[in-house]
Amino acid sequence: MDDFSDRIIDWQRRHGRHTLPWQNTHDPYRIWLSEIMLQQTQVATVIPYYERFLQRFPTIVDLARAPEEDVMALWAGLGYYSRARNLHACARRVDTEWNGRFPPDAAAIAELPGIGRSTAAAIAAFAYGERSPILDGNVKRVFARYFGIEGDPTKRPVEMRMWALAETHLPPPGPDAADAMRSYTQGLMDLGATLCTRGNPDCGVCPVRAGCVALREARQHELPTPRERKAVPERRTGMLVIEKAGEILLQRRPSPGIWGGLWSLPEFPGDDAAAACLTLGVTAAAAARLPTFSHGFTHFKLHIEPWHVQAGALALRDDGVPQIWLPAGELEGAALPAPVKKLLQGLFRRGELL
Ligand code: SF4
Structure with a gap:
């Protein structure tokens, strides 16, 4: 058994978040919508937008066939508008190429507009229980600290090392793998969002504190290595x-x-x-x-x-x-x-x- 994933799963089931509006569903449309809205945006900001979207577009086909104007109007205020345009383009592709049903695995989901490898894996894990690793900004922070990884995580070599660790530490295959993947994926997200936060990690109650390199070496505030700041034009x-x-x-x-x-x-x-x-x-x-x-x-x-x-x-x-x-x-x-x-x-x- 993998101690890291076991601890994350156990902690998520007992202390993680379970009542967010996009949880407790295996509908890939709802999961995808939440994942896109949550990119660069806080949960509290996303919730009312998410609910209004689902009210207006209950299915991905409703979204696909809506005028772009309506989609942009509902998105206005959430920022990063290329997400909304990609969302609409993605819904149209699913409607025309997949007959209105989301593709069945992470590799095919990652081919759709606006969906990167990590988001595709999260959708496949929550919707289908697929054993596919996520690596978003929060998870990179957890990995950099837990495994003691130096270097800017947005740089390719550091990122590749993290992807390899993410693959290695997935819950093992088996009859409970689908449930385990859902809890593990959500647990990594919850840990990064609620305990292993950027400014003030709450290491005293962290489920993986026993193996954490940053905690052992008191380097939580040095890891992850900050990105080199360039002057903003x-x-x-x-x-x-x-x-x-x-x-x-x-x-x-x-x-x-x-x-x-x-x-x-x-x-x-x-x-x-x-x-x-x-x-x-x-x-x-x-x-x-x-x-x-x-x-x-x-x-x-x-x-x-x-x-x-x-x-x-x-x-x-x-x-x-x-x-x-x-x-x-x-x-x-x-x-x-x-x-x-x-x-x-x-x-x-x-x-x-x-
Ligand atoms: S022990 Fe602290 S630094 Fe290490 S993973 Fe947990 S919260 Fe993050």
């Missing part, structure tokens, strides 16, 4: 909050790309908001600069310089970019990037719009 953009008769002008962002498929404010590169309006076919009756704010993306930081424009004459140009006038009352449910929605909500709340 910065960009700036002007945004136009063009207001006309109680409505705001929005344009659809090109997809793929940052905020692709979402509705957002027209952008312009310089400082001349009135001239930028004219290129859209809007004559500004008044333009006022609003406070600059910043939004962090994975690879750069965006400084947004918004302008509030009262539209005078309108002769909107059709340059192929879809645009709409959004009434204030529809702001809440609209598929807008989170910082843009926050900007508009703040302006409405303070009575600076309409």
